[in-house]
Amino acid sequence: MAGPVRVAILNDYEIVVAGVARMLAPYADRVRVVETATGVPPMGDCDVVLYDTFSQSQGNVLDVQEVAAMTGAQVVLYSWNLAPSLVSEALRRGAAGYLSKTLDGEGVADAIVRVADGQRVLPGDSEGREHGAWPGQEHGLSAREAEMIALITQGFSNLEIAERAYLSVNSVKTYIRTAYRKLGFTRRSQAVSWGIQHGFLPPEPRRTDTGRGMTSVAAPRG
Template identity: 50%
Template sequence: MELNKRVERDTPPVRVAVLNDYEVVVRGIAVMLAPFADRVEVVELDSGLPVSQPVHVVLYDTYAAAAGDHREIDRLARDPMVQHTVLYTWAITDKVIQIAATRHVSGVLSKSLGGAELVEALERIWAGQSVISPPEVDGKDTHEGDWPGKEHGLTPRQSEMIVLIVAGLNNNEIAQRCYLSLNSVKSYIRAAYRTMGVDSRSQAILWGVEHGFRASPRARLFPHGDDREAPPVPPDPH
């Protein structure tokens, strides 16, 4: 579907919760969306706990997680605080799209979208449309947000490989989780090793542990403070 058709309406901003286990990841998305505060309000950043206030859209970032995690998707679909669930991922495959279609997911959005494109897609989803980004070409590695190791020169995909290595996954498991070919996984890992200045898996694990490549503690982050009463969520504009 096209992503450049902006929804025009006189309504409040789309209320969005961003979900991922890595604090730097969710905060990076919030920073990317900040210039569009008149259209999208990031009301909650979540490092693992259920959504605590009503939102129009949950943006589920699949960094270091399987895009087709049935249990997490089903949990979000049952959450009375959530109107629409959206997968935010590089892994836009036929399998992921099929999972989304059968598990009440309102959109599958590519991490290569720019901030303006992402906002337009979120607006369309809140307006009742189902939005699926085109499949990505294997090897594309662009993202405007933040991720572990960005300041050290790692690309988003290289960073994800190291996170999963630190978590104990082998190359085949990483390929299955990230919907990549084994050769692509090996290529990303080799490039990451060069950037990190390591030449073995054990060294990469030590480097990753020292540089914060473990999931954040399961604690919620409130950008506006946890004592603010959440306003009621307006109904879908359709």
């Protein structure tokens, strides 16, 4: 492919897509972020849609085929959940790649280029720290703990969170307990109130590269 691969980053949280965009910025000679979309599929021209799965229903909500059809782009999922059944389901739905969040910016950029060249990229070794950004990171929350707070703030029960995140209910309870301990909470209502105050309800702006820099475009409300 001549020139850098045009990439759109998709997630419900501005902080998440902005963090991934910053991570890819040093590799602009290979991948150029042309849009950061929150809440709805990208609208601009791009070659690859990089979908960050933070706080998303793993394998269920995002219709990969629909996003690919709307954008004409290859869709790549970027996740810490590497369950083989989940990877297989994403590929069945038409994903061109599935990346582990333990990849750093260079690894993600390389994978995006390979996908744009027609290769299918799958997760390898899952060991290592998570990259990117997420709500609550500055308060010491891990990405998984932050996801639990985000889903609690959105009103999901522990069982619904487990189904959404492909985790056992016991694992969900463990992540919630550690998050509560870090934040000094004893009640779910405290987590909801704190989550609302600290941006854990998904915002709806999107940003598009018009050729004059990144601009904000409001996502439509249902």
